[in-house]
Amino acid sequence: MTTPIVLPWPLQSLLEAVARAVLQPGDQPHIDFSRPIGEAGLVSPDSVSWRVFKNPLSLFIGGVTAVIMELAEPRVRTGIWEHTSFRLDPIQRLHSTGLAAMVTVYGPRTMAEAMIARVRRIHDRIEGVTSSGETYHANYPELLNWVQATAAYGFVQAYHVYVQQFSASERDRYYAEGVPAARLFGATGAPGSEAELEALFHATAGRLERSAIVFEFLAIMRSAPILPLPLRPAQHLLVAAAVDLVPGWMQALLGLAGHGLRSWEAEAIRRAGALADRLVIETNPAVQACLRMRLPADYLYVHRSAVGTNL
Template identity: 90%
Template structure:
């Protein structure tokens, strides 16, 4: 399959990678203020996560016309998200620099979660994941979205001096641990998956945010990897990856069997 589709068909790595991405996004004070003051995340985290996840799924598995219409709606909403941080710095959600950070950290979270907890991707496969996400990122307004791991590292280096510690990050993690996000039978594992997400945050950023020691024990990491491998074999009709296969008149398990197949996005 095209490498970028792999992380998004696996619900376990999708959850972990999404939490990792938000941790890193919230390290940037302008992004953090915009998210915390202009969205319903604190009051209704499940609804917010659902809408964010739906946007990602449409971008990857939806038709071009559906994805472009959705992105245009998001852009219009972002036009109204603007303000000033507690330190007096102005921000706007459609600022290309902020969008580059959001897109880069999201791509990192999803790719690293799949690579670490499901199936190892080669360096070239990881680079393809980043490169394949660039066209959609540009539609969102992220004109400098990283196209490779090397470019991602450059983005991290360029942004590191702007990042800072905030109690909001810890509040976000507590919400993710306690909100009834996963189905009831899986809810005892939710705390474990949040810790798995923390582990994926680069070590220097964990230290900056005060997250050192919030990750997994070695035996817990192995448990998450086993669960990730199992989830990668589950073909569920409700999964957008399966629905995309159906729309393209392919077998439901096409993206689960043809791991090396390369083609256009459905």
């Protein structure tokens, strides 16, 4: 059990600003995750997923990792780069994606299912041809499986490495928890365990390729004004932390050697991640969702496994 903390005002204010930027950005419609009282979501409060998605720092890192891996697949890469606003308005795109993740995990079921249906309708209109002549459609199950798998991997791996280590059984629980929502998105083959994830990585490896777009994405993530101004200089460290989470064989394939963290930087990220994991922020969708389910606001901050914390 870990005790929630109250930090000195300046630090508390900064971390709350990070949480708002990542979890409930001001350019998105405000969603009150605390209503309607008692309505369950797609994932239960005692899940591993609810613990993972409450941490704004690991969410930022894991989200970047996921996109790096998504962009390694040429059909997914073309769809993202040609049919989204990522290059022109990366912050809005990131916020939209982050909000979708929050609704999927913490939103009441009716809200989550309606949001997923809207995403499916948008994907229905996204199709094209890659530079090598391959056709793609955003709702191809094969591509959705890759997107869902890389997102699931990025988020849990960021928490596991930079916040609190999970056991193998906890990681398997996490992947299994995501399967029902993945199927609603159309990812009928999304991995339900770490072994299934590794099998999908192995099956997809031959399709992955190096691209300058990956480096363009990393440059955007280092320079876009995503974090509050006082924390902006640390943004490149979070991006480097994300690169380090990409499996080694994929880093080599994409040419990412030298883009990760030094050892002392990794330790600093782990300490910041563990600290953020003990900070109860009322605007955090995780906290609001606990209140909706008639649980204490600090439920996810004291209801933890016996696995040791990094702080």
